[in-house]
Amino acid sequence: MRWKGRRQSSNIEDRRGMGGGGLGGMGGGMRFPGGLGGGMGGGGMRRGGGIGIFGILILLGIAWLLGINPLSLLSGDLGGGGGGGYVEQQQAAGGGALSSPQEEEMKEFVAVVLAETEDTWNRLLPQAGADYREPRLVLFSGGAQSGCGFAQSAVGPFYCPADEKVYIDLSFFDELGRRFGAPGDFAQAYVIAHEVGHHIQTVLGIEEQVRKARGGMSETDGNALSVRVELQADCFAGVWAHDAHQQSGLLEPGDIEEALGAASAVGDDTLQKQAGGRVVPDSFTHGSSAQRTRWFETGYRSGNIEDCDTFSASSL
Secondary structure, eight states: OOOTTSOOOSOEEEOTTOOOOOOOOOBSBOOOTTSOOBSSSOTTSOOOOOOOHHHHHHHHHHHHHHTOOHHHHHHHHTTSSOOOHHHHHHHHTTOOOOOOHHHHHHHHHHHHHHHHHHHHHHHHGGGGTOOOOOOEEEEOSSEEEETTEEEEGGGOSEEETTTTEEEEOTHHHHHHHHTTSOOSHHHHHHHHHHHHHHHHHHHTTHHHHHHHHHTTOOHHHHHHHHHHHHHHHHHHHHHHHHHHHHHHOOOOTTHHHHHHHHHHHTOHHHHHHHTTSOOOGGGOSSOOHHHHHHHHHHHHHHOOGGGGOTTTOSOO
């Protein structure tokens, strides 16, 4: 993937080093055995609740020590899932969490991929009658508070429609290659593009429609609807890959194979087999490996948003 030297998105929040404890459910991300995040829209997460008076006093003390505006700390934390302002201020003051050269390169890579998705969707969405709202991407370690609630790294990357942000722990990419046999920079780019695909669903109003429809469904029917949501996000990732290569020559030989390998690695049937259990199609929430690769390829081959209508498809 020809990513070095390209524009980096400014829509990055670096919360690495903040840590995080507590418990919380998680919805809307790449799903893995042992830490299964599932479903679209973050419905299983509890809402964050802000901080109390002692937390405010601590923040004011930190602001005084660092010589920064205390209002910037308060505005970044009182929302219970907003933007990581404290860590960004620490880094600006030279006191941020230590990061290895490899991690910093990965941060640059993520920022480039996000910028490429911005270019694509700012170009394509107006053709579909919608203005693109660029999402922010949050880098975290261990756990993160989002507009959908608290989530730990084990759930994998996820998108929260409540705050329109993508959340990624960079250690996930090592896990993707080492544990799930899907290495390569474009495999990692596919993951980011898939989560941005969920944001496209929010911008187009699809996420809201799905959330309302799921309310009166049985678990089996709800799972089937979730599969269509996830496969559409895979298709949108393929549309992005098509457009990015056409517009800027982003892809190198072998990149699409890397993306397909990642899509296959996170198929429900593959994950259930790796977890040592039997394959139960009614429990699928993201789609089989064959379905995920098929829909990514559909988007990549056509480059058309209209071809990603998984909800009307008679066969997935």
